[in-house]
Amino acid sequence: MRSLDPAAARDRAVELATRGRRAMLGITGAPAAGKSTYAELLLADLVASGLRVALVPMDGYHLAQSALESLGLADVKGAPQTFDAGGFVALLGRLRQRDGGTVWAPRFDRELEDSIAASIGVDPEIDLVLTEGNYLLLDSEPWTTGRRLLDEVWYIDLADDVRRARLEARHRRFGRSPAEARARTYGSDESNAQLIASTKASADAVLDLG
Template sequence: MVGYVELVKRARELAGSGQRRILGIAGAPGAGKGTVAERVLQELGSSAVLVPMDGFHLANAQLRRLGRADRKGAPDTFDAAGYVALLRRIRECGPDTVYAPEFHREIEESYAGAIAVEPDVPLVITEGNYLLLDAPPWSAVRELLDEAWFLAPDDDVRVQRLIARHISYGRTPDEAAEWVYRSDERNSAVVAASRDRADLVVVGDPR
C-alpha cells in the first residue's frame, strides 16, 4: 500500500524540479481526494498551493436553467473548458498572480478569485473527479498534469463517507442515501473508467 511518506516524497520531487509543476489527484466521489491533497499541502507548506476542480461547478441558477440541478456533480455540470483554461494559465507561470475559484459546500456555490496562485509557487496541486476523463473537454486536463494519482479506497467505506457528508450538510439520512446511489455512484462509474490514465494508483486509504 502506498502511504503518505511516499506521496509526500513524490510531491517534493515535483516541487523541487526547478519549474512550475502540476500534480493531479483524481478519484470517485468520496475517495478522499481533498484529504490527501490537504495532507500533502500541509507537508510542503509554501512550496505548494491547492486549486480544486470543484471551484468550476456551474452555479445553481445555471444548473436550473439547463435542467441539470438534480444531478449536480456530473461531468456536464462543471465549466470544464474554464478549468482547462485556468490550468493552462497556471502551467505557463507568467509574472502575475493567477486567481482561482473555490467551492463552498455549505452554500453549494463557488467564490470567484478566492485562491491565489503566486508566480513563485513551484507546485500546484489540483484534485477532482474528472481529471483523467478521456472525453473532451475534460481530456485536455491530463496533458497539463506532470503527475496524476488515482485514489481507490474500499467502495463500501467511500459510499458511507459520502452519505455522512451529505447528512452533515443538511440532508436527511434517506435523502443522502438516495442522492449517493442515484447520482454520486453513477458518476463514480464514469470516474472508474479513467483509472488507467494515472501514473500512480493508491489502493485503500494512505497511512
C-alpha cells in the first residue's frame, strides 16, 4: 500500500485512463471522509483534460426507504446490509465487459433520501470508470467479487474529529435535528466507519488530501 498526494493520484488516474483498455478505479473511506467530493473533482479534472471518464457511485444501490422500513433497517441506513450489493457488483461486471452498449446506473438523491434508477449513462467509449463507496474493500461476498473487478481501490483517510464534524453538519443540512444528527453520527454511522477503517490495509493506496 502506497501513499498518494493529489498530484500523484491525478497522474495515476491519467495512466489508467490512457492505457488502451477500460480501467476501473474505486475510491473508498468512511462516511464524510470526502469520497464523493474527491471523485467529482477528479472526474471534472480528467474530463476537462479530454479524457473519457465516468463516475458511478455505489450510493445508487441503497435499498429504497420503503424497503428499509419494511425490513426494519431504517435506523441503520448506510450499513452493508442496507445496500443491494449484488446489484452493484453486477453493474461493475457489466462495466468491466465493455460490451458495446451504454450501461445505465442509478444515482442516490440526498434530498429524496432514495435512489433514482437509470440516471447515469456509461457509454462504451469511456476509458476509465470511477466508483466510490463505503464498502469496496469489505472482505465478504459479494463485495469481494466486486473488488476483483476493480483495477485499484484508493482509501481516503481523514482525522476522525474532522470527519465526524462534517457528518453531523451534513445530517443537519438534510433536515435532522441537532440531537438526531449527533445520535446518527456517533451511533450507526460510527459503527460503519469503524468497519470501513478495518479494510484500509487492503487498499492499493491511501490518499492524503491535506
